[in-house]
Amino acid sequence: MPQPAHSQIRPYRSDDAPALSALYRRSVEVLGPRHYTPAQVAAWASLTPDPEAMHARCAGPGRAALVAVDAADRPVAFAVLESDGHIDLFYAAPEAAGSGTATALLCAVEGEARELGGAALHVEASEGARSLFLKRGFATVARRDFEVGNVAIHNYAMRKPS
């Protein structure tokens, strides 16, 4: 098995925001086409938070963000947890995909959720993320069909009991 692409998982710092914004877009544009059409990928990528919006998503009230970084402290994956157990963002860089980094990040998110009071974790998982969450004990609640711009796309509401 390949080694995970990260050397540690640490809390978000405000100077991570530009790198996380770029990581989000690269993740969607490179990994998204495995499961979504070019139009769907373009619509999804259009939702990329700019660095200022990314900072608010990561560090706003009731939010905790974890960042998996490589040996040079460059982010290779990140996740944002809200105090009600909602995983708002969960993205791995293409070079980290399939390395076990995202699985380790999800374990760390679960640990963080327990420390924050143990609310049941829930997420809107992309087609590509679904198997990762299933393997960690999440169950699919419903398929969600919606539009971004005028483009139809879908994901899955998933939940893990606390």
Ligand SMILES: CC(C)(COP(=O)(O)OP(=O)(O)OC[C@H]1O[C@@H](n2cnc3c(N)ncnc32)[C@H](O)[C@@H]1OP(=O)(O)O)[C@@H](O)C(=O)NCCC(=O)NCCS
């Ligand atoms: C969703 C996403 C984070 C999942 O990442 P991932 O690459 O599947 O997750 P991991 O890095 O944990 O890799 C797991 C895979 O690597 C394998 N693997 C290889 N080496 C491993 C190791 N040392 N330890 C654990 N797993 C390892 C596992 O067997 C598993 O393979 P499988 O999926 O065929 O069973 C990533 O695909 C992504 O960012 N996608 C685009 C954005 C997105 O969809 N985000 C989710 C929004 S909810």
